[in-house]
Amino acid sequence: MVKAEPVELEVGPRVVRLTSPDRVYFPAHGWTKLDLANYYLAVGDGIVRALRERPCMLHRFPSGLAGEKVHQKRLPAGAPPWVETVQVYFPRYGRTADELCVTELGAVAWAVQMATVEFHPWNSRRADVEKPDEWRIDLDPMPDAGFERVRKVAGVAKGVLDELGIVGYPKTSGGSGLHIYVRIAPEWGFGEVRRAALAFAREVERRAPEDVTTTWWRKDRDPRHVFVDFNQNARDHTIASAWSVRGVPDGTVSTPFTWSELDAIEPRDLTLATVPARFAAQGDPHASIDDVAHRLDTLLEWADRDGLPE
Structure with a gap:
């Protein structure tokens, strides 16, 4: 050859x-x-x-x-x-x-x-790598939780964000789950952001106990539940970025989408072969993500209320 x-x-x-x-x-x-x-x-x-x-x-x-x-x-x-x-x-x-x-x-x-x-x-930038400016909500389905359940949990998460006055930007993971990203003011360290993320996850679990788990050990989780993985906000934890191709046989892409698409989005259809046409037609649904940096004060108050560890 x-x-x-x-x-x-x-x-x-x-x-x-x-x-x-x-x-x-x-x-x-x-x-x-x-x-x-x-x-x-x-x-x-x-x-x-x-x-x-x-x-x-x-x-x-x-x-x-x-x-x-x-x-x-x-x-x-x-x-x-x-x-x-x-x-x-x-x-x-x-x-x-x-x-x-x-x-x-x-x-x-x-x-x-x-x-x-x-x-x-990372979820921080080089101006201060120890102060994240991105809060990541990772909806990770257990083996028996279908994608319809992930959609349902994403809707619950959006409802909580709306009540907080926070704008979340969803994307497919490139696998079986979904991610929601939120721009935050870079005023808190990784530990505080993770604690706020856990408080949020617990609230989503309270509202959808039949669908959601925050149980840390995988072996203890209900296989039908969606794990809201708050630990993705810990220091040096990373997940595939928006628009990143995944290293899987079908070349799926972690693809941003709008909330109006939640009920129709099919992650398996979003690949390195199909996403360029989508991007050309629709642009980047995350284009405005840097417009507003939200605060975590209310979530940290929830963490205090729930007695979550520092």
């Missing part, structure tokens, strides 16, 4: 050299490295908005999905000088790492050149 020549991608002011563009990353569909790069260019405004100024862990597949998966915290070697980073500290290891910090679409394209499929940003 003749090896394909590298492709030069013009990405704004940058030129990114994509080697092995014909390497198959998704064998079930024959989608290649170039297909993956073109996907990210097609949703460029959205993916940059989701990643901008955040420390970002990369899920890399140097040989495609059929090969080894690499969880990359440190910026891969060989980055051009215009690719920016942010230093983060990992107390467990007593070490620091310079992680990718996307400020432009060229950095996303370069990460794809380095075999990145998934982008997993």
